[in-house]
Amino acid sequence: MTTAIPFDLPEDLPVVELSWPTRVVLGPGALSRLPVHLAALGVRRPLVVADPGIVKAGIAGRVHALLDAAGMRSTAFEEVQPNPTDRDATLGLAAWRGGGCDGLVAVGGGSSIDAAKLIQLLATHEPPLSRYDDATGGDRFVRSDLPPLVAIPTTAGTGSEVGRSAVVTLPDTGRKTVIFSPHLMPRVAICDPRLTVDLPPPITAATGMDAFTHGLEAFLAAGFHPLADAVAIDAVRRAARSLPVAYRSPGDLHARTDMMIAALEGAIAFQKGLGAAHALAHALGPVSGLHHGLANAVVLPAVVAFLRPVATARLAQVAIAMGADPAQGEAALADGAAPRVRALAASVGIPARLRDAGVREEDLPRVGAKAFEDASHRGSPRPCTEADLLGLARAAW
Numbered sequence: 398m399t400t401a402i403p404f405d406l407p408e409d410l411p412v413v414e415l416s417w418p419t420r421v422v423l424g425p426g427a428l429s430r431l432p433v434h435l436a437a438l439g440v441r442r443p444l445v446v447a448d449p450g451i452v453k454a455g456i457a458g459r460v461h462a463l464l465d466a467a468g469m470r471s472t473a474f475e476e477v478q479p480n481p482t483d484r485d486a487t488l489g490l491a492a493w494r495g496g497g498c499d500g501l502v503a504v505g506g507g508s509s510i511d512a513a514k515l516i517q518l519l520a521t522h523e524p525p526l527s528r529y530d531d532a533t534g535g536d537r538f539v540r541s542d543l544p545p546l547v548a549i550p551t552t553a554g555t556g557s558e559v560g561r562s563a564v565v566t567l568p569d570t571g572r573k574t575v576i577f578s579p580h581l582m583p584r585v586a587i588c589d590p591r592l593t594v595d596l597p598p599p600i601t602a603a604t605g606m607d608a609f610t611h612g613l614e615a616f617l618a619a620g621f622h623p624l625a626d627a628v629a630i631d632a633v634r635r636a637a638r639s640l641p642v643a644y645r646s647p648g649d650l651h652a653r654t655d656m657m658i659a660a661l662e663g664a665i666a667f668q669k670g671l672g673a674a675h676a677l678a679h680a681l682g683p684v685s686g687l688h689h690g691l692a693n694a695v696v697l698p699a700v701v702a703f704l705r706p707v708a709t710a711r712l713a714q715v716a717i718a719m720g721a722d723p724a725q726g727e728a729a730l731a732d733g734a735a736p737r738v739r740a741l742a743a744s745v746g747i748p749a750r751l752r753d754a755g756v757r758e759e760d761l762p763r764v765g766a767k768a769f770e771d772a773s774h775r776g777s778p779r780p781c782t783e784a785d786l787l788g789l790a791r792a793a794w
């Protein structure tokens with residue numbers, strides 16, 4: 398007697414790996430546990446890495462006050478730019494050396510956490526950063542002797558607090574370069590949803606759609622990765638139900654907590670791979686200045702429609718995770734996935750088209766070319782040519 402193989406199991410069962418060593422401290426008030434976790438890591442003189450917005454919001458000040466009260470001597474590097482460049486790494490490294498630091502605390506969105514990872518790397522590794530470019534196999538140069546990093550996200554989006562990569566724009570290429578290694582994972586992530594309640598709604602929307610896109614693209618990504626899949630579809634479910642609530646009611650701590658979980662899950666899951674939406678978003682940032690999460694959200698419906706012919710069973714699961722009635726049958730469910738994604742984005746004020754987000758039509762060929770250079774689209778379950786990516790950009794425009 399033969400039994401049917403479930404849709405998400407390949408016939409040959411390959412060996413897969415999942416790295417998840419970050420200790421996660423999650424919940425309202427989690428921030429107060431920062432000194433305890435630093436002490437446990439042997440950190441006495443932390444470098445606090447943040448951006449000017451975090452300082453202005455008073456969050457960096459709260460972190461320094463907590464550290465002072467615990468008798469720790471903290472040094473500040475709080476000038477991180479929205480999309481980190483090697484300048485952030487160099488200035489941060491000077492602050493690290495000046496303060497005689499022995500660990501890092503990154504406070505902020507993906508940019509601050511990524512900048513801290515770059516400083517962490519250069520604290521013990523030879524420059525230049527381009528040496529560690531994942532696209533050229535630079536991960537083999539990243540050793541385990543990095544100083545400990547504690548990440549405190551202030552958005553629920555990138556999931557960089559549990560991620561293994563840092564994104565940096567290097568001036569020689571003007572391209573977003575990914576530096577990747579399991580050694581870059583923060584040792585502790587302190588996820589305090591109270592830190593997200595004052596986010597302006599457009600930032601809640603864009604960062605939340607990034608978390609949603611991580612879950613969705615990871616779930617659809619080619620390859621066998623059941624551990625990532627289980628986490629990915631849960632990120633889709635949580636973001637779909639709680640992002641609109643967090644957008645409308647910024648002080649709702651249940652929705653904010655749910656979004657922090659979605660962000661963690663999205664980043665854990667995309668170890669499996671991402672897809673065309675991320676390739677396009679990585680191009681739309683430098684070419685058109687679009688926020689990463691916003692770019693993902695605008696192109697995602699077109700990407701989901703593009704995947705419809707190759708991903709019926711998985712898109713049906715996505716639709717169910719987003720609230721569709723499973724009784725409709727697989728094909729109808731899968732057909733409904735792209736409209737549901739579009740409706741979710743619209744419900745949080747995301748513009749429907751790239752042109753409404755300020756992207757110029759004449760920039761689209763450059764977006765297509767840069768997206769094709771980006772490694773993210775290699776995760777797509779439907780292989781993408783440069784023409785496919787340009788077509789997706791045009792469809793989203």
Ligand SMILES: [Zn+2]
Nearest residue numbers: 555607611689
């Ligand atoms: Zn992303």
